[in-house]
Amino acid sequence: MTQWLRSTLLTGRLTFDSSLLTLRKELQDCAIVHELLHAHAPNHGKLWESLMRAHLGEYERLEAGLRRVASRARLASAKAR
């Protein structure tokens, strides 16, 4: 989902990109919870949505915020090349 977290299902290890620390705390929480819940729900189906809502409340606004930040980062990266 994000450029900030990459999970390796084979090892069960989550790797956090240090750029995650530049985000607002609520966006950091959303990105981390998003990835952690994939241990229980591998896709973005109803179970995953339900777990996201249970942990973060109305998480859709946060997910939209993460997408905006990721989009801006991709644009900045493309311009730097």
Ligand SMILES: [Zn+2]
């Ligand atoms: Zn996901």
